[in-house]
Amino acid sequence: MKIPALIRQYWPTVALFVALVVVWQLAVTTGIREYLLPAPLSVWHAMWDGEISWGQHLWATTWEIIGAFFMAAIVGVALGVAIAWSPLLANALVPFLVFVNTLPKVAIAPLFLIWMGYGIFPNMLMGALIGFFPVVINTAVGLSQVEDDMLDLGRVFNAPKWKIFAKIRIPNALPYILSALKITATAAVVGAIVGEFVASQKGLGYVIVTTQSSMNTSVAFAALVWISTVGLLLYGIVVLLAHLWAPWAEGID
Amino acid sequence: MAESLIDLSRVGMTYQAVSGPVEALAGISLSVGAGEFVSLVGPSGCGKSTLLRIVAGLRPATEGTVTVEGRQVTRPIADIGMVFQAPVLLKWRTILDNILLPAELAGKEKRAYWARAQELLEMAGLHGFADKLPRELSGGMQQRASLCRALLLDPPLLLMDEPFGALDAMTRDDMALELLRIWGERDLAREQRKTVLFVTHSIGEAVFLSDRVVVMSPRPGRIAADLKIDLPRPRTVELRASEAFGQLNLEIFRTLTRRSSAGAVS
Numbered sequence: 001m002k003i004p005a006l007i008r009q010y011w012p013t014v015a016l017f018v019a020l021v022v023v024w025q026l027a028v029t030t031g032i033r034e035y036l037l038p039a040p041l042s043v044w045h046a047m048w049d050g051e052i053s054w055g056q057h058l059w060a061t062t063w064e065i066i067g068a069f070f071m072a073a074i075v076g077v078a079l080g081v082a083i084a085w086s087p088l089l090a091n092a093l094v095p096f097l098v099f100v101n102t103l104p105k106v107a108i109a110p111l112f113l114i115w116m117g118y119g120i121f122p123n124m125l126m127g128a129l130i131g132f133f134p135v136v137i138n139t140a141v142g143l144s145q146v147e148d149d150m151l152d153l154g155r156v157f158n159a160p161k162w163k164i165f166a167k168i169r170i171p172n173a174l175p176y177i178l179s180a181l182k183i184t185a186t187a188a189v190v191g192a193i194v195g196e197f198v199a200s201q202k203g204l205g206y207v208i209v210t211t212q213s214s215m216n217t218s219v220a221f222a223a224l225v226w227i228s229t230v231g232l233l234l235y236g237i238v239v240l241l242a243h244l245w246a247p248w249a250e251g252i253d
Numbered sequence: 254m255a256e257s258l259i260d261l262s263r264v265g266m267t268y269q270a271v272s273g274p275v276e277a278l279a280g281i282s283l284s285v286g287a288g289e290f291v292s293l294v295g296p297s298g299c300g301k302s303t304l305l306r307i308v309a310g311l312r313p314a315t316e317g318t319v320t321v322e323g324r325q326v327t328r329p330i331a332d333i334g335m336v337f338q339a340p341v342l343l344k345w346r347t348i349l350d351n352i353l354l355p356a357e358l359a360g361k362e363k364r365a366y367w368a369r370a371q372e373l374l375e376m377a378g379l380h381g382f383a384d385k386l387p388r389e390l391s392g393g394m395q396q397r398a399s400l401c402r403a404l405l406l407d408p409p410l411l412l413m414d415e416p417f418g419a420l421d422a423m424t425r426d427d428m429a430l431e432l433l434r435i436w437g438e439r440d441l442a443r444e445q446r447k448t449v450l451f452v453t454h455s456i457g458e459a460v461f462l463s464d465r466v467v468v469m470s471p472r473p474g475r476i477a478a479d480l481k482i483d484l485p486r487p488r489t490v491e492l493r494a495s496e497a498f499g500q501l502n503l504e505i506f507r508t509l510t511r512r513s514s515a516g517a518v519s
Contacts, residue, residue: 149337152311155329157358167357171345248344248386 038218046222052207054226060203062230064120064192068127069234072184076132077177080139084169085161090140101133105191109198118199127191131184138180142173175249178242185238189231204230257284258322258410258448259308265316265473266303276473277303281317283467283476287409288446290436292459294505295469295477301452304474305412308450309333321410331359334403334447336416340395342387342402349374349383352401359406366405373401376435393424400435411449418454429461430490438487456509460501461488468508478508 021040028039038046047054079097083090105126112122146169154164196205204223211220243250266278277300285291293301306312307319310329319326321333334355342351349370356366374380377397387395396416403411416432417425437446453459459466460482468478484497492498 147339147341149335149339149341150343152306152309153335153341153354154358155311156309156333156335157331157355158329159358159360163358163360167354168343171343174345246345248388 035215035217038221042218043221043225046216046218047225049219049222052219052222054222057202057204057207057223058226058230060120060200061192061196061205061227064123064127064195064203065188065230065234067120067124068131068188068191069181069184071124071128072131072135072188073181075128076135076180076184077139079132079136080143080173080177081165083136083140084143085165097133097136100129105130106194106198109194112195113199118201123192123195123200123203126195127188130191130194131187134180134183134187135177138176139173142176143169145176146172175242175246178238178246178249181238182235182242185234186231188234189227193227256287258287258289259283259285259450260320261304261308261317262319263317264304264307264314264319266300266307266312267315278307278314279473279475281474281476283479285448285450285465287448288443289465290446290449290451290463291465291467292451292453292463293467293469294453294456294459294509295474296471296509297454299469299471300474301469302414304469305414305450305452309335309412331406332408333410333412334406334408336396336399336403336411336413338415338418340387340392340399342395342398344387347384347386348379348390348398351387351398352405355402355405361406369407370401370405373404377401377431393420393428396420396428397431400432404435409447411447413449413451415452415454417458425455425458426490429458430488433462433486433488456502456505457493460484460498460505461493466501466505468505478505480505 024037025040028034028037034042046052079093083093108129109126112126116122116125143165150168151164154168159167192203193205193208196203197209200206200209204227207223208220211217211223261281261283264278264281265276267274267276269275281304293304295301303312307314308321308326310319310326313327321330324330342348343354346354352370352373353363353366356363371380371383374383377400379394379397379401382390382394382398387398390398396419400416417428420428436449451459451462456466463482466478466480466482467476468480469475470477480501482501484492484495484501
């Protein structure tokens with residue numbers, strides 16, 4: 001995309017963002033108390049405050065999110081392929097997966113603490129648990145949304161089942177999978193933070209929990225900004241990969 | 254006429270629907286000679302597409318026997334090219350890679366067919382489009398690519414299921430001429446041409462293209478008439494305006510509209 005086109009597309013986004021920050025700053029200077037709503041500038045300062053070891057917290061949360069994302073992606077695709085491959089596996093797995101998906105994952109978090117204690121892994125698992133289901137469904141759907149005529153073409157040449165998967169079904173499912181991974185990217189962030197809320201000794205969610213007692217809202221806001229930065233980066237990478245790997249499906253979602 | 258390539262003997266097909274068994278085809282006996290161009294016309298739902306798939310071995314006939322090149326068809330036969338109403342190209346593959354798909358599916362060395370694919374692209378007027386994605390081509394061009402794909406492995410038999418049905422009228426007439434040219438109407442002897450079984454809704458298209466037009470009755474599909482089209486080849490645009498062409502069209506039209514009283518032809 002050329003620079004003028006970029007400006008034309010994104011100036012409203014930038015304008016709205018700047019306007020919101022200005023209104024926010026004005027609102028704070030005209031009377032809202034700092035502990036209720038910190039000024040954008042104090043949030044900015046808190047983000048770079050050396051007393052809070054942001055690096056360590058960011059590191060922990062980022063790892064949890066990345067781990068959750070990959071676990072959800074790998075397990076989700078594997079389950080989706082299993083479901084599309086064999087009706088027997090589909091009958092066995094689908095009701096069970098639907099059941100797992102209906103469980104409120106937040107409610108399981110305390111159990112994770114009992115089973116696995118403190119640490120990065122249980123929080124990864126929480127993120128993966130929240131994010132894997134759309135991947136399963138989209139993988140299975142993408143693998144089966146192939147025109148009957150195309151499958152007939154495969155049968156005419158007596159192509160083995162794995163070849164139909166490798167050459168037709170899996171490429172066909174790719175845009176569906178990438179589309180689900182956008183949801184998973186967001187879900188991984190939610191899961192990591194939920195996990196940290198329940199049990200953690202570091203991470204951005206942990207920072208937010210500790211600010212509750214001290215009413216240090218600017219630090220809480222700073223943590224939020226860091227969380228969304230990580231989340232946006234991951235989301236951006238998935239969008240970019242979708243653009244690179246499945247350019248033919250542009251505009252599907 | 255040369256010996257027959259396809260032989261259908263009292264072929265019937267009954268499938269199970271929710272409401273009970275449905276008889277789709279009944280008592281179809283038909284022979285198609287090698288190098289012959291035969292069209293199947295009939296009302297929607299008369300089972301002509303099903304018949305095509307039975308010949309391909311993609312659906313089993315519930316009655317009668319089907320032989321292709323003397324062998325009884327019980328499972329898909331690899332020696333055919335299929336063209337469907339939609340181009341059915343893989344969206345993520347270039348036109349060239351789409352055309353090479355049959356080689357890959359049939360477990361053959363893809364590179365050995367590269368030159369053949371280029372030659373087909375050239376013949377179909379698609380040179381310069383080899384590296385394009387399907388969506389960059391018009392509907393007519395996509396359908397040509399689909400025809401190239403069907404011809405890649407040089408099958409003796411071409412099965413075409415309303416291949417021009419989704420195209421606009423003008424493109425459709427062009428494609429008919431194009432198909433006859435690719436079929437080798439002008440430059441190949443009859444024995445060297447492919448045998449074509451062509452399903453269509455269009456009487457004019459059937460008459461224009463074929464050596465024989467087989468008219469089918471509504472469900473259960475039976476053969477209501479089998480007409481030899483004795484028009485000179487190569488067929489030309491002017492032919493469409495001739496009296497003989499009009500007569501044949503009329504005759505087929507009458508057979509189709511008389512269908513209810515036509516009854517079984519065995």
